[in-house]
Amino acid sequence: MTTTEQHIDEVLTPILEKVSDPEIPVLSIMDMGVVRSAVIKQGIVYVEITPTYSGCPAMDVIGDDIKAALKNAGYESKIELILHPAWTTDWITPKGREALEQYGIAAPLEAEADKDVLLNGKRLVKCPQCGSTNTKLVSQFGSTACKAQFQCDDCQEPFDYFKCLK
């Protein structure tokens, strides 16, 4: 119950890696770290997923997409939503962070730096368009619950920043 380790049967990994996050399509749900376990027991795949934010409307879609992907690969599955341990941005893989940046979303900073940019107006978030850190917070809440709105003062582009959640 308290373990933060993932348990994914090796044979399932390639299937799950092809399921993308409905709100950030470049990102696989595996890179987001929302799949906590996927185990085959007597021919049925038991999958545990955890939401990024409680109200994340993508969870139902993610569950359905996993079911469909496993079905295509010949598996019946049962999906369970778990809340504990709570998801953290630390579970986004390095590959996932890279995909976010390429998609135009600044990846989460460490907790202390995150506080500095959201509360103290520090300029630490790197603009995913031009790479400048001359960026400012526009709003602590953005297009989805997990993001904040930023603007780059060099290239003037607005962009989303994925908030640190620990």
Place this chain on the structure above:
Amino acid sequence: MKAGIPLNETMKNNLYKYILGIADNSLILGQRMGELCGHGPSLETDIACTNLSLDLFGQVRSYYQYAAKIAGDDRTEDDIAMLRKERDYLNVLLVEQPNRDFAYVIGRQFLFDVYHHLFLMELQKSKDLTLAAIANKSIKEVSYHLRFSTDWVKRLGDGTEESHTRMQEAIDQLWTYTDELFHQTEADKEMVSEGIGVDVTKLKEEYYNKVAEVLAEATLQVPDLKYFQKGGKQGIHTEHLGYLLAELQYMQRAYPNMEW
């Protein structure tokens, strides 16, 4: 219940009521914030308010799903959210107060967030592992809510003459609903004695200290009030809740059992 605490009928009822007492606050406040969708004073605040609303509704779902499981009959999370009558909602009066202006919206959110954060800190230690897990998840979101509302209290309080006057007025008007946050129902007391619930009476001092600290920084006065409103936790609400529920429940009442 995963903690292996045996549940008799009385305890089951108390736990059920206890969960609703927590969840109804989030549902009603979430609905109030959701009313601002498309009506926020600026695009950013509009999005922020609806983001808060979404977080609260997400938390509510977890609580109601658990409550439905405790009830053990055929009721679902949607039944609990949508099909109760006014007197069956156990939220505090504070969260049902209307969006008179943006200062009220912020004042209400701030006065609730300070409490909500303190409450969830303690609920994380609950012997009931489901409640502890929900609290552990929610508190991360509520930390953001608290930052947002605290920032705005300071900004409006220490802003223009107009914003200062309005922010002070909102705090003055809403203050009468703060004391109820620290009242305990019979179900609350039972759950506290079982190690499941949070003893809210112990949060009171810290709450008022924290609120006073922010108000001081916002150049606002702490209201000097001796008389406080109560009743929400017993299902006795202000006149505003009925109207709110009429809108919240409209679809389910008009088209019973409809689903997305």
